[in-house]
Amino acid sequence: VSTQSTGDAVRVFLDAAYSGSAEAITRIVFRDVSKISNVFEVNWLVGKCVEFFRGLAESMKTGNYNDLLFLFEEAAYLFEIGKNRQLVSLALKKIKELKWEQEFIDQYLENADRLSTKKLDLVIELAGSEVNFIVQN
Secondary structure, three states: OOHHHHHHHHHHHHHHHHHOOOOOOOOOOHHHHHHHHHHOOOHHHHHHHHHHHHHHHHHOOOOOHHHHHHHHHHHHHHHHOOOOHHHHHHHHHHHHHOOOHHHHHHHHHHHHHHOOHHHHHHHHHHHOOOOHHHHOO
């Protein structure tokens, strides 16, 4: 995440705190706004971040690796820092809903040696009983 997007996220967070509106949340600042909202326990803004994430997931009507990767990575990051399991559930549900489990896992595991244990656990959770999705990689 660039310094500029972090600065933008701080601006979005402060604007939201003063205005009571979270309309300025975008994909670019989502991670940092969500993280800051959790750190400072601004629960209404945490909820708005979840709503933003849910809206993104719901808007995805076809399988696209980059879009699904964004959902998965953002959810995994916030889960890894101990913030929100709900986003993981939404991301995994969307991948399954689009029937993209195998395609996603195939591409995601191309860099398996760089993945954290928690992310690998999420891949296993995504595969569920279809262990062959992982084994063949």
